[in-house]
Amino acid sequence: MSFTESDRMHGVSGSIIRELFKMTASPDMISFAGGNPSPDTFPMDEIAAIANDALLHRGTSMLQYGFTEGFPPLRETLKSYYQKKHGFPTENDDLITCSGGQQAADLTAKVLLNEGDVALCEELSFVGVLNTFRAYGAKLVGVRMEPDGMNIEDLEAKIKANPRAKLIYIIPNFQNPTGFTTSEAKRKAIYALAQRYDLMILEDDPYGELRYEGEFLTPIKSMDTDGRVIYGGSFSKTMAPALRVGFIVAEKNLMKRLIVAKQTGDVHTATLTQEICYRYMAEHDFEGHLRDIRRIYAVKCKRMLDDMEQKFSPAITFNRPQGGLFVTAFLPEGMDAWSFVQEGIARKVATVPGVAFVMDQSVPSNAFRMNFSMPSLDQIDQGTDILGKLTYEWCK
Amino acid sequence: MSFTESDRMHGVSGSIIRELFKMTASPDMISFAGGNPSPDTFPMDEIAAIANDALLHRGTSMLQYGFTEGFPPLRETLKSYYQKKHGFPTENDDLITCSGGQQAADLTAKVLLNEGDVALCEELSFVGVLNTFRAYGAKLVGVRMEPDGMNIEDLEAKIKANPRAKLIYIIPNFQNPTGFTTSEAKRKAIYALAQRYDLMILEDDPYGELRYEGEFLTPIKSMDTDGRVIYGGSFSKTMAPALRVGFIVAEKNLMKRLIVAKQTGDVHTATLTQEICYRYMAEHDFEGHLRDIRRIYAVKCKRMLDDMEQKFSPAITFNRPQGGLFVTAFLPEGMDAWSFVQEGIARKVATVPGVAFVMDQSVPSNAFRMNFSMPSLDQIDQGTDILGKLTYEWCK
Numbered sequence: 062m063s064f065t066e067s068d069r070m071h072g073v074s075g076s077i078i079r080e081l082f083k084m085t086a087s088p089d090m091i092s093f094a095g096g097n098p099s100p101d102t103f104p105m106d107e108i109a110a111i112a113n114d115a116l117l118h119r120g121t122s123m124l125q126y127g128f129t130e131g132f133p134p135l136r137e138t139l140k141s142y143y144q145k146k147h148g149f150p151t152e153n154d155d156l157i158t159c160s161g162g163q164q165a166a167d168l169t170a171k172v173l174l175n176e177g178d179v180a181l182c183e184e185l186s187f188v189g190v191l192n193t194f195r196a197y198g199a200k201l202v203g204v205r206m207e208p209d210g211m212n213i214e215d216l217e218a219k220i221k222a223n224p225r226a227k228l229i230y231i232i233p234n235f236q237n238p239t240g241f242t243t244s245e246a247k248r249k250a251i252y253a254l255a256q257r258y259d260l261m262i263l264e265d266d267p268y269g270e271l272r273y274e275g276e277f278l279t280p281i282k283s284m285d286t287d288g289r290v291i292y293g294g295s296f297s298k299t300m301a302p303a304l305r306v307g308f309i310v311a312e313k314n315l316m317k318r319l320i321v322a323k324q325t326g327d328v329h330t331a332t333l334t335q336e337i338c339y340r341y342m343a344e345h346d347f348e349g350h351l352r353d354i355r356r357i358y359a360v361k362c363k364r365m366l367d368d369m370e371q372k373f374s375p376a377i378t379f380n381r382p383q384g385g386l387f388v389t390a391f392l393p394e395g396m397d398a399w400s401f402v403q404e405g406i407a408r409k410v411a412t413v414p415g416v417a418f419v420m421d422q423s424v425p426s427n428a429f430r431m432n433f434s435m436p437s438l439d440q441i442d443q444g445t446d447i448l449g450k451l452t453y454e455w456c457k
Numbered sequence: 458m459s460f461t462e463s464d465r466m467h468g469v470s471g472s473i474i475r476e477l478f479k480m481t482a483s484p485d486m487i488s489f490a491g492g493n494p495s496p497d498t499f500p501m502d503e504i505a506a507i508a509n510d511a512l513l514h515r516g517t518s519m520l521q522y523g524f525t526e527g528f529p530p531l532r533e534t535l536k537s538y539y540q541k542k543h544g545f546p547t548e549n550d551d552l553i554t555c556s557g558g559q560q561a562a563d564l565t566a567k568v569l570l571n572e573g574d575v576a577l578c579e580e581l582s583f584v585g586v587l588n589t590f591r592a593y594g595a596k597l598v599g600v601r602m603e604p605d606g607m608n609i610e611d612l613e614a615k616i617k618a619n620p621r622a623k624l625i626y627i628i629p630n631f632q633n634p635t636g637f638t639t640s641e642a643k644r645k646a647i648y649a650l651a652q653r654y655d656l657m658i659l660e661d662d663p664y665g666e667l668r669y670e671g672e673f674l675t676p677i678k679s680m681d682t683d684g685r686v687i688y689g690g691s692f693s694k695t696m697a698p699a700l701r702v703g704f705i706v707a708e709k710n711l712m713k714r715l716i717v718a719k720q721t722g723d724v725h726t727a728t729l730t731q732e733i734c735y736r737y738m739a740e741h742d743f744e745g746h747l748r749d750i751r752r753i754y755a756v757k758c759k760r761m762l763d764d765m766e767q768k769f770s771p772a773i774t775f776n777r778p779q780g781g782l783f784v785t786a787f788l789p790e791g792m793d794a795w796s797f798v799q800e801g802i803a804r805k806v807a808t809v810p811g812v813a814f815v816m817d818q819s820v821p822s823n824a825f826r827m828n829f830s831m832p833s834l835d836q837i838d839q840g841t842d843i844l845g846k847l848t849y850e851w852c853k
Contacts, residue, residue, distance in 0.1 A: 062655070062683045062684060062685060063710065064569065064657060064684075064685070064708075064710075064711050065569075065623075066568060066569070066714060067567065067568060067569055067570055067571050067574075067593075068571050069567070069571070070567065070568050070714060070717070070718065073717055073721070074717065075713075075716070075717050075720060097521055097522050098521075100516075100517040100520065100521055103516065103517070103520045103521075105512065105513075105516035105517075105520065106513075108512055108516070108520070109508075109509055109512030109513045109516065112505075112508040112509060112512055112729070113505055113508060113509035113512075116501065116504055116505035116508055116509075117501075117502075117505045120496075120499065120501035120504070120505065121496040121499070121501075123699060124496065124499045124501065124504070124697035124698070124699050124700065125493055125494075125496055125499075125697070125698060125699055126492075126493050126693075126698045126699060127699050160556060160701075160723040160727075161723055161724055163721075163722070163723055163724045164722065164723045167721065167722045167723065171463065171465070171466065171592065172462060172463055172466050173460065173461075173462070173463055174463055175463050175464050175465070176572070178463075189720070189721070189724065192717070192720065192721045193721040193722070195721075196567065196717075196718060196721040197463075227461075259458070261460060287458040288458060288460075289458060289460070297522075301520035301521070302520070302521060302522045302724075303519060303520050303521055303522060303523050303725075303727060303728035303729065304520065304727060304729070305556075305723060305724070305725070305726065305727040312460070314459065314460070315460050317471075318462060318466060320471070321466070321469055321470065321471050321588070321592075322466065322592060324471060324585070324588065325469065325559075325563065325585070325588045325589040325591075325592040326559070326560065326563045326589070326722065327556040327557055327559055327560045327563065327701060327723065328557055328559045328585065328698075328701070329699075329701070330701065331556075331699060331700060331701040331727045331730050332699035333508070333699065333700070333729065333730065334727050334729065334730070
């Protein structure tokens with residue numbers, strides 16, 4: 062027999078990146094294709110010590126069913142941290158933990174989006190969350206992306222053109238894949254449009270702590286006077302991804318519904334991994350740890366960008382990100398990056414074609430994403446040598 | 458502002474049991490209301506040792522992003538275990554891990570159920586999964602439950618009456634809340650009806666290992682020649698619930714879609730907690746551990762049932778479960794157990810009213826659920842003293 066799939070899942074495919082990984086698994090491949098944080102940034106010994114101590118001395122509470130809302134000490138610690146840093150959660154908000162930043166998007170979509178509702182997304186955007194929206198039957202509408210964030214006129218035009226527009230999805234800092242950061246002026250403009258047209262905003266901020274240059278910007282959630290912004294955060298890049306701990310800040314009544322959605326999804330997030338995040342923040346130098354991570358990545362980021370400036374054909378455009386894990390480069394308008402990426406892979410350097418990050422995968426993209434957190438400095442040098450030559454061949 | 462919720466979430470409320478817990482939090486309350494496994498069954502020292510060793514010696518692989526399908530050594534171990542025990546997964550099936558047994562239901566509903574599709578459920582059934590189905594906009598239709606499983610005539614009648622019937626949901630062993638186990642004859646009959654009317658089956662088996670008397674029965678999945686049964690398992694009762702590790706066995710093509718749904722939901726389950734389950738199964742005496750758990754619960758189960766037989770009014774009916782964590786008792790037909798339960802709580806013994814487990818919460822239920830895994834033998838004696846008197850007052 063063959064089963065009949067739900068309508069909402071029709072056309073949702075696995076991540077193209079995942080398929081690409083199979084092509085790039087050969088050991089002599091230099092991979093700029095991944096999106097993983099560097100294991101050098103994981104506080105491994107501290108995590109081992111916390112886990113052991115917690116299980117030996119607080120075993121029952123680590124192992125018995127916990128609260129859907131999350132492990133109370135971690136929730137309290139995160140609340141204090143973000144209140145001090147960004148002024149939220151306010152008294153109108155609540156904060157819960159969840160199973161990685163991805164689940165913040167999943168719960169948001171489940172609670173807010175009917176099938177056919179429109180999510181306005183940065184074009185290009187993170188394929189994982191685009192697929193989350195698709196998996197609830199939402200329609201994705203891309204908004205033109207600029208180095209300082211969404212083009213505001215295009216955003217308003219797309220809102221007007223889509224009466225079922227419900228949610229704006231934005232990665233405000235060092236966006237995946239572009240590396241672009243939305244300026245404060247545009248953050249205010251996006252919030253103002255959300256107010257004017259009564260839309261919700263999902264502000265997905267996994268990279269916010271990873272700033273290597275320039276000033277930290279105010280989250281849109283900090284401007285949220287009427288509870289329309291859902292802020293999603295993650296420990297995946299500040300502690301370790303396989304802990305699967307993230308968090309959500311949202312207005313209290315909305316949060317009650319997100320909690321019910323989470324209860325029906327996975328009951329609660331594993332307690333041991335929440336304890337690890339909690340005690341690392343409470344008992345270790347979390348700020349110092351973040352500075353160490355930034356120092357590690359700043360060097361790699363600069364090397365990748367300097368190499369690209371020096372070695373890539375001037376026909377290739379890109380912007381220097383001030384943080385995060387990625388930079389996206391663009392072939393001349395009208396070129397399809399997919400064949401460029403395939404030729405790179407044939408020469409043993411893997412990148413991700415822009416088609417992985419678009420709303421409509423039938424339209425070619427001239428973009429390709431490069432990751433600098435995983436490769437070594439030598440690999441960055443060698444890989445950009447090869448890609449540099451390729452850009453000159455491609456853009457003769 | 459107030460947000461507009463998705464249609465699918467309308468009317469999905471949090472678990473009544475959760476609300477009840479707030480009423481029963483006083484320290485002098487004897488609680489038969491919980492559903493937690495006893496912490497005496499958690500292999501705490503072994504878990505601490507595994508976690509510490511894994512993080513110290515395999516840190517990177519414990520902390521870096523893992524596969525959506527699950528941690529490979531755990532998947533392989535589970536495949537061997539269940540192939541030996543139950544003959545699945547077959548070559549047509551695959552097995553993945555997931556974030557607790559609850560997520561097996563969540564992914565199943567996401568991939569299979571359109572809004573308005575009908576899930577046929579045991580009346581009474583586990584509220585957590587009923588809410589999962591509700592949260593995808595499915596319609597729940599209850600099938601009359603008997604001590605040996607669903608009434609087969611009623612199941613067929615309900616299938617015929619509901620052209621959009623899509624899924625049969627069954628907890629085959631020591632069902633929550635009733636404690637009933639579906640007989641082998643009825644398992645075959647349910648599978649035959651699923652074949653005749655082309656329905657899928659979700660076989661949710663968190664209690665299968667917890668048999669204290671009688672013979673282990675064959676899962677429906679073992680009879681599944683055409684890939685219509687999704688089998689969900691869990692480590693919540695055999696290791697510890699807060700690890701949040703479960704697993705799913707399903708036909709390969711369906712599994713591909715469940716994997717995509719999981720990828721959009723939480724990317725993957727925490728690796729450390731999967732490693733704990735894997736190494737406990739591989740390096741410790743898992744079968745011996747299961748025997749220990751059964752020994753602990755068998756005593757409590759027998760005490761609860763003997764006490765009830767001895768102390769409850771003969772007007773109260775119940776069946777002796779041969780395993781699991783629960784027994785449900787029934788007041789005489791037509792009585793509403795909710796006021797009985799409230800009076801019990803006033804006298805400091807908490808149980809859960811049947812209304813928490815019904816399809817239509819506006820219809821009263823004469824059932825109340827009692828848990829025997831958490832209370833001590835003394836608490837079982839004291840609590841049944843009080844409830845026993847109450848049954849005589851109630852059924853004068």
